[in-house]
Amino acid sequence: MNCASVRNLLSAYLDSELAGSEMQQVRAHLEQCPTCRAECDDLREVKSLLRGLPPCCAPNGMEERLKAALSQAERPLPLRVEPSVAAGLTLAAAAAIAGFFVYTLIKPPTEPTMAGEYPPAMHRQIDGTRDFERARSPFSGHTIPVSLDDGHSGR
Amino acid sequence: MESKTIERGAMVAGARRELFESLLEQTHQQLFHLALRLTGRRADAEDLVQESFVRAYRFFHRFDESLPFSSWLYRIMTNAYIDEMRRRGRLKTSSLDGPHPETGAGWDVRDDSPSPEAVVLSHEMDADIQEALNCMTPEFRVAVLLADMQGLSYEEISEVMNTSVGTVRSRIHRGRKQLKKYLSAVNPEKYDRMLES
Numbered sequence A: 001m002n003c004a005s006v007r008n009l010l011s012a013y014l015d016s017e018l019a020g021s022e023m024q025q026v027r028a029h030l031e032q033c034p035t036c037r038a039e040c041d042d043l044r045e046v047k048s049l050l051r052g053l054p055p056c057c058a059p060n061g062m063e064e065r066l067k068a069a070l071s072q073a074e075r076p077l078p079l080r081v082e083p084s085v086a087a088g089l090t091l092a093a094a095a096a097i098a099g100f101f102v103y104t105l106i107k108p109p110t111e112p113t114m115a116g117e118y119p120p121a122m123h124r125q126i127d128g129t130r131d132f133e134r135a136r137s138p139f140s141g142h143t144i145p146v147s148l149d150d151g152h153s154g155r
Numbered sequence B: 001m002e003s004k005t006i007e008r009g010a011m012v013a014g015a016r017r018e019l020f021e022s023l024l025e026q027t028h029q030q031l032f033h034l035a036l037r038l039t040g041r042r043a044d045a046e047d048l049v050q051e052s053f054v055r056a057y058r059f060f061h062r063f064d065e066s067l068p069f070s071s072w073l074y075r076i077m078t079n080a081y082i083d084e085m086r087r088r089g090r091l092k093t094s095s096l097d098g099p100h101p102e103t104g105a106g107w108d109v110r111d112d113s114p115s116p117e118a119v120v121l122s123h124e125m126d127a128d129i130q131e132a133l134n135c136m137t138p139e140f141r142v143a144v145l146l147a148d149m150q151g152l153s154y155e156e157i158s159e160v161m162n163t164s165v166g167t168v169r170s171r172i173h174r175g176r177k178q179l180k181k182y183l184s185a186v187n188p189e190k191y192d193r194m195l196e197s
Helices: A003-008 A010-014 A020-032 A034-051 A062-074 A083-106 A120-127 B002-010 B013-039 B042-058 B069-087 B116-134 B138-148 B154-161 B165-186 B188-196
Strands: A132-136 A143-147
Touching: A003 A010, A003 A020, A003 A034, A010 A020, A010 A034, A010 B165, A020 A034, A034 B138, A034 B165, A062 B013, A062 B042, B013 B042, B013 B069, B013 B116, B013 B138, B042 B069, B069 B138, B069 B154, B116 B138, B116 B165, B138 B154, B138 B165, B154 B165, B165 B188
Parallel strands: none
Antiparallel strands: A132 A143
16 A cells, blocks of 8 residues: 555544455554654544533523424424525416417407308307397407397397 | 334324424433534524424434434434535635634533633633634534544444445545644644644
């Protein structure tokens, strides 16, 4: 093993996390390499400093606050929508509404199937006994039959 | 194991809450200890511990009893911590070469050392080490603290951090080197001498 590969293994060596053969190789290298040995000693001291950190006491009353907070978890989660998703949904809704209006404006008027005739469905209405009057479409300008079901005669 | 999970899932709410609260009583101190070293601030640590317990309680029915409860909590807490660091956009902003982003942060821990000199020395060293921890890459900090402070094996850390043992090994090694570099930079006389002794 060369110095570079040994140095990469030093922490695992200190933690006894190497396989047996690797442990032996690193140990043998450290015995004859003062530079790697110095680095190993540095890492050992860092580990020792962390191990020596004093325990910290939880703040007074934290246990009770934690127990009280558990009640939050018993409530159902509120519906949370990411801002980007909400923006996307708003845009999609706006586009759908705009598309509907554009479609309505440019939609070709319903043409009679033959001169002077309306499609079969309308034909049945016109031929029926109900009262109709012809109104002008606000979008196309064509006249359309309108049913007057309220009992008034519009003729 | 599965049957235990099912039993817990089928528990009435009161019994489930009672079981969880008894586990909370046993583990909240050690969780706070880790949270304080991760965040460096008592208020942040308490928030992190609370967030972790609330998440754990919400998903208690998924707890795998083949793992110790504390390891499961560590996993939840380290995920919550790293998520929060990412959310704040601070994941890669700390640098050992640049100024510390949280200079002047209060650091208040109980010290059981008997003599005043020891208290001063301990506070100084504790503050230096905490500053060094704060400057570490969050993933390195988590790995180093779980190994050196909580005494977990690499295998256990890999389960907590949901990564490979090789990655854990690399994070611990690089984390310790970051710590050494920082301590030598802030107080070379004290730490170089200590590390050389």
